[in-house]
Amino acid sequence: MTAVDDRPATPAEAPRRRPNPLLALLRNSWRQLTSMRTALVLLFLLAIAAIPGSVLPQRGVNPEDVRDFYTANPDLAPVLDRIGAFEAFSSVWFSAIYLLLFTSLIGCITPRLRDHVRALRARPPAVPKRLERLPQHAVVPAPEGGAAAVAETLRRRRWRVAVHGDEVSAEKGYLKETGNLIFHSSMVLVLVGVALGSWYGWHGNRLLVAGADQVFCNTRQQYAEARLGPRVGDNLPRFCMQLDEFDARFLETGQPAFYNAKVTVDEDGGAPRAEEFSVNSPLRLDGANVYLLGHGYAPVIRYTDRFGRSQTSAVPFLSTGDIGLTSEGLAAFPDANVDPETGERNPDLQMAFDGLYLPTAPQDPPFDRSEYPTERNPLLGLIAYRGNLGLDGGIPGSVYQLDQRQVRNGRLTEIGARELRTGESWTLDDGTTVEFLGTRPFITLSVRHDPGMTLLLVSSIGLVLGLMGSLFVRRRRVFVRLLPTAPGDPDGGSPTGGSSLVEVAGLPRTEHPGFAAEFAQLVAAIGGRSGDAGTDPDAPARAREGAE
């Protein structure tokens, strides 16, 4: 009824005279750790330990949510942070559980692997004395050819066969244990793959605006956000990339339907070449994959200062998250109004424009929300600021947001607001002008390298195949004994030995509900009047006749 666990418990050491208590303790702990029960408890703990990671915001998934959580729960958050709750899946407690589980796993599969290899090499065991005690049992007329014929029949059905004189034992379904071991070993390999990826892998995210002046080359500094594994050197694979064209299509509802980016890639040592990639089909370069995650608009804004010098900004505006792609951003000109003669910078005459871009502005005000993600009626709302942008203070400011502290302490003053359509310009109070020249698309990129990926893929395949073998294959044995011929027929086993019999017994070694049926067919094949064995659909019925 239940799985027959044929693995002898951890081989008992020869009893010693003076058992070292420490060693005994160690051995006992190891035995405990590698027991199925412990594995079960650890599995359960692992499931529970994964829950906080889905309930609490995670830095790896969404750092802003963690920041919000801090604001909302100023007392609780630091405590949670100390126990690693915002990085639950790399926390000490989570790691401890899975490392223990995998130790247990290795401790569990190693002896089983050894036993299984031994079992694969060994011949099926000798035929037990009392076959009628086994779950399946039948007596049928012996086939012509005796034990050899029986063995042949079994072999043809892909049983492993051992002939011991007048007895044949056979076993089938080794694939079950093989599958089980492949499955469990693959799990270890998955972990190795993950570890490889986190040691030797790296990734970085950035925005890339279209245009030749915005080429991006793969160095650490070029990423807004990057993570390099501890074993990654400084030399990221060298390539440069320029966004030539971006194509996004939307449904009438504004829902995105399709994104595609056309780029020119210049890999180290190669000629520049055109490539394209889209969501679901990343650009696979040598040593790095480039994924397209999102897109937006970078308004091109030209400011002409008091000295008549113009500067242009094409900084990405970030989506506020609505379906119409309303975007916010900042065009900052810290070098504005520098006297070209003296080169002297007047820190109170820096300029910045806080912007709200609507690809499809409504017909009437308020102009605060775009109606559609493509540029059907583009409108750029700007608020102009003059003063000290606070960029020299050593505190790194965001390129996407105005430093509000400077506004609050009066060093930066608002000097007016205005909506501009493409091509329009606005003359400020000091005679300087700002123009909205149009937009360029930008894309959000994630560039990654994960050397563990191949191993992950291979071990995942092993996981599934092993599991199937383990769950669907059944291990079973059959034993056959040629019975001593009845008295009066001294030539038992001869071609004409009508009364010689063969005793067949079967033992499912793991749960195998269909075993009776299989056994019946087998018996029919063995006892069959040679020739048609194994293909006779009426086999069970015939076998029964034979038994009577």
Next chain:
Amino acid sequence: MSALSDQLVSIATLVYLLAMISHAVEYALGNSRARAVAAPSRELVGAAVGAVSTGAVDGPAVEGGAAGGRGSAGDQAAGSLAVGRTLAGGSVAAGDTLAADRTSGGAVVNTSPPGRAERTARRAELGGRIAVGLTAVAAALHLAALVTRGLAADRMPWGNMYEFVLTVSFIGVAAWLTVLVKWPFLRRLGLFLTLVMVLLVATAELVLYTPIVPLVPALNSYWFVVHVSTIVFASGLFLLGVVPAAAYLMRAGYENGKRSFPYTLAKRLPAAAGLERLTFVLHAFSFPIFTFAVIAGAIWAEAAWGRPWGWDPKETWAFISWVVYAGYLHARATPSVRRNTATWLAILGFLTVLMNLFGVNIFFEGLHSYGGL
């Protein structure tokens, strides 16, 4: 087409409800019959389950195999049908040990003189058959609703939570009907199954309903079909698996002499051992599919989001479900763990699947935010 689909869903819900009522009628009548007739036949099955060997010792073992798959009509009526060789595609054999009752097959055919009890029994039988018929009709309507929805949207109907729950529950009911063909004596579990169906489909309709919209670009991939179809299929089987699991727990309590409320419901259920085995077969069959589905999801996530696994809430809960089901299979293979405990793990596993279906979409925000709520 879209409106037609919505109507079909409503009608299907009603028909599931009717099927549930018919099952309840069968239950009620069956229980009164049980009072009238001593030694209900299924008790015999209980005794014989798992005892292939006992049967085999006194007669030629071959007979067991021969009886397998054949089971006469009388056998079936007596609720002792033995063998289905394979379940859903032939990978898992759940054979005669499920209710291997060759010896009692003939004995339990009801030979008592026709009387009130007999008539009630016949009515109960009729109620049960009607219930199964209604379930089949509801399932057909359910399928039609899915097909029309898919046609209206011009894609597979798995784009949001509403469609997802509808598909999962359809898989559940389809698998149930398949199981019934193999093992008609399980029919009484239909009360639980139809209850689950009514709850799920009605929740989908009343709470989760979303108008048809096309897929977001991230879903626009053949991995969508591979990943989602296997997830849906495995979830449907898990859904079905929870029915014999719950029935087993009740029946096992009943067989141990418990006579308080939920256990009394189990009076007329098939023997506990058979239910337990069916629970295992269903889970053993769907676990590798689920494993594959999660892996397919990881492969897709690599292509779409740049990482195979990112502990997004949906991914996290799939991981939890996977670990819990692995725990169930382990527990069942560990001799020192009681079958009751193992079966509770299976039920817990399904709760985590439900959490992923509903909870994650409602409570959390992640990359998998296609719920449409």
